[in-house]
Amino acid sequence: MKNYILFFAAIWMTVCFCSCDDGRIYEQKVDIARGGRTLKLTGRFSGLSNWADGYSVVVAGFNDKSEYAVITKSLPVNVADGSEIVMTLGGIGDEVTALKLCVVNRLRECVVDFHTIESEELAAVTDTIMINAGTLDVGMYSTIQSQVFDKKCTMCHGETGSASGNLFLTAGKSYDAMVNQPAHKNSDILLVKPGKAEESFLHLVLNRDGDTNMHHLDLFSEKEQLSLKLIDDWINDGAFLNNK
Ligand code: HEC
Structure with a gap:
């Protein structure tokens, strides 16, 4: 029983x-x-912690209606350079039409992006979206180099072996060529004066053609003005190459 x-x-x-x-x-x-959908990001990042206040390296979702991210998640800043990061961003609703691995400012506008998944690719995914970023240096100066100088300047400033205005803006050369160095055009002014963007020749050339007459103002569209602010903020924050 x-x-x-x-x-x-x-x-x-x-x-x-x-x-x-x-x-x-x-x-x-x-x-x-x-x-909604989930984004899974993997990669090895360096320089995550050396950004000026107000900037963050994030994964973010954007919709068609505004410049501001509708959903963001910051990459962790307290990890050793080069260690592998695996992170997820959940709750990505149907209104999200672009997903980016990018740098956002305080208003959550995308300042520069390292990787973007646009609407068509995104629409095809119903659950998990993968981004493998590989190995990426996302430090503040490295980002200015890869996303601004390499894309907009080096074709004249060094890529071919010679540099307009005697200024090399190629990776590995640009920092030493500018920080605390007198301008070729006007040796009374430093190209980059740490802490003082508005007194730096780099700023004058890119923002105030009247002062320098070098015809560089058209290089940045209305939308790309955030890149100019990024350069100014980097100078005002101390113009560091790497970590503070
Ligand atoms: C189409 C070619 C071209 C592009 C693109 C270009 N530049 Fe120039 N840049 C020049 C020329 C030419 C001069 C020299 C002008 C002169 O001496 O009057 C110059 C001069 C300069 C100077 C002054 C250098 C000195 O020491 O006197 C700075 C700073 C500068 N450029 C920054 C930049 C930056 C930053 C970018 C990218 C955002 C850029 N330039 C893109 C052609 C270019």
């Missing part, structure tokens, strides 16, 4: 556990449907 009781108790418990399990799986499914 005892054996029978044990036998039935065992069956009853099995049924119980099974139904509990069922419940949990069901709940998870409901959550995914309600919460």
Whole structure:
């Protein structure tokens, strides 16, 4: 008799556990449907912690209607350079039409982006979107180099081996060529004077053509003015090459 009781108790418990399990799986499914898609980012990053106040390296979702990210998550700043980061951004709703690994300012506007997944690619994904960023130096100066100088300046300033205005803005050369160095055009002014953007020749050339007459003002569209602010903020923050 005892054996029978044990036998039935065992069956009853099995049924119980099974139904509990069922419940949990069901709940998870409901959550995914309600919460939208998830972005999974992997990569090895360096320089995450050496940004001036107000800037963050993030994964972010944008919609068609505004310049401001509708959803963001910062990459961790307290990890050693080069260690692998795996992080997720959940709850990406249907209104999100672009996902970016980017730098945002205080207003959550995208200042520069390292990787973008646009609408068509995004629309095809129903649950998890993967970004593998590989190995990326996202430090403040490295970012100015890769996203501004390499894209807009080096074709004249050094890429071909010679440099307009005798100024090399290529990677590995640009920092030493500018920081605390007198301008070729006007040796009374430093190209980059740490802490003083408005007294730096770099700023004058890019923002106030009247002072320098060097015809560089058209290089940045209205939308790219954030890049100019980025350069100024880097100078005002101390014009560091790497960590502070
Ligand atoms: C189409 C070619 C071209 C591009 C693109 C260009 N420059 Fe120049 N840049 C020049 C020329 C030419 C001069 C020299 C002008 C002169 O001496 O009057 C110059 C001079 C300068 C100077 C002054 C150098 C000195 O020591 O006197 C700075 C600073 C400068 N450029 C920064 C930049 C930056 C930053 C960018 C990218 C955002 C850029 N330039 C893009 C052609 C270019």
